[in-house]
Amino acid sequence: MNLLDKLVVWTIPIVPKFLVRKVASRYIAGTTLDEAVEVIKYLREQGCCATLDVLGEHIDKREQAEHAVQEYLQILDKIDQENLDCNISIKLTMLGLKLDLDFCLENTRRLVQRAKELGNFVRIDMEDSSCTTDTLQIYSRLKKDFDNVGFVIQAYMRRSLQDVRDQMKSNSKINVRVCKGIYIEPRDIAYKDKEIVNSNYSMLLQELLENGNYAGIATHDEKLVWAAYKTISDLRLSRDKFEFQMLLGVDEQLRRLTLKEGYKLRVYVPYGKQWYEYSIRRLKENPKIAGYVIKNFFGLKN
Numbered sequence: 001m002n003l004l005d006k007l008v009v010w011t012i013p014i015v016p017k018f019l020v021r022k023v024a025s026r027y028i029a030g031t032t033l034d035e036a037v038e039v040i041k042y043l044r045e046q047g048c049c050a051t052l053d054v055l056g057e058h059i060d061k062r063e064q065a066e067h068a069v070q071e072y073l074q075i076l077d078k079i080d081q082e083n084l085d086c087n088i089s090i091k092l093t094m095l096g097l098k099l100d101l102d103f104c105l106e107n108t109r110r111l112v113q114r115a116k117e118l119g120n121f122v123r124i125d126m127e128d129s130s131c132t133t134d135t136l137q138i139y140s141r142l143k144k145d146f147d148n149v150g151f152v153i154q155a156y157m158r159r160s161l162q163d164v165r166d167q168m169k170s171n172s173k174i175n176v177r178v179c180k181g182i183y184i185e186p187r188d189i190a191y192k193d194k195e196i197v198n199s200n201y202s203m204l205l206q207e208l209l210e211n212g213n214y215a216g217i218a219t220h221d222e223k224l225v226w227a228a229y230k231t232i233s234d235l236r237l238s239r240d241k242f243e244f245q246m247l248l249g250v251d252e253q254l255r256r257l258t259l260k261e262g263y264k265l266r267v268y269v270p271y272g273k274q275w276y277e278y279s280i281r282r283l284k285e286n287p288k289i290a291g292y293v294i295k296n297f298f299g300l301k302n
């Protein structure tokens with residue numbers, strides 16, 4: 001961590017909550033499901049679909065996992081009732097991954113099962129490297145019974161290409177979101193060089209798409225978006241084989257440009273009461289985000 005990053009980490013706790021809220025409100029759809037639904041309807045008017053994420057992770061009591069399951073079940077019903085073009089993104093640590101793998105598997109199964117009944121889809125987000133193996137194991141076990149579940153692969157992880165190949169070998173067609181990865185990981189397991197991460201991103205995407213799998217192309221890096229356009233064109237892919245994905249509040253111009261090309265675009269919409277803890281944790285984990293946010297706040301280009 002460089003000196004500026006360290007400074008960001010030290011000063012975050014003393015920034016007044018109202019100021020954090022002002023900055024965070026661009027990236028977070030509110031504290032209630034109703035507020036999030038309004039954001040999803042607004043995004044729909046712009047031509048975007050969405051994926052809903054309830055803020056919160058790393059619970060340490062089983063009751064908290066049960067609470068999270070109930071909240072997501074309620075979301076699935078709401079999406080169905082309101083006929084929203086929206087699926088859900090979940091974090092397994094919120095469903096008990098660090099407590100007991102089988103307990104987490106059963107909690108996740110309940111969500112995937114309900115989503116299946118409603119014709120919906122569950123995306124399992126990828127968390128830090130201590131969760132990678134267990135997350136992929138839970139995904140594999142669910143994939144045997146369901147086709148409406150997908151996982152996320154991080155291009156900065158050295159293991160990712162092998163993970164994708166293993167999943168392609170043991171499962172029928174897979175649905176994978178490709179992202180760079182947001183956690184700070186040690187060099188022995190993660191690429192640190194931006195160019196290598198970008199090349200690995202494109203390689204993962206190529207591997208998935210040329211083998212007939214579905215890809216969520218999650219990035220705001222225009223170089224990667226352009227490289228994805230090229231891969232799509234080289235492979236003569238039909239538009240039902242992939243979608244672009246971006247975070248709420250980030251580079252809305254790139255979002256509009258991607259929509260203008262006629263591509264499907266899904267916006268990741270986080271909401272929940274834990275917005276403050278979530279924002280602070282994210283900023284501490286990756287102080288570079290603070291730099292993006294500050295530049296956006298003052299209308300500067302990164």
Ligand SMILES: Cc1cc2nc3c(=O)[nH]c(=O)nc-3n(C[C@H](O)[C@H](O)[C@H](O)COP(=O)(O)OP(=O)(O)OC[C@H]3O[C@@H](n4cnc5c(N)ncnc54)[C@H](O)[C@@H]3O)c2cc1C
Pocket residue numbers: 124125126127152154177179180181182183218219220221222245246247250251267268289292293296302
């Ligand atoms: C839909 C979606 C789902 C994701 N799911 C996961 C996941 O499950 N696991 C995981 O580890 N990571 C996830 N990520 C985060 C991802 O790994 C990256 O950390 C993040 O997207 C930034 O990488 P980038 O590809 O946009 O490229 P970067 O080079 O980091 O960013 C390109 C430009 O985008 C802008 N930008 C990017 N991020 C932000 C931000 N947060 N705030 C303001 N501006 C920003 C900046 O202008 C920056 O210059 C997800 C990202 C998206 C879009």
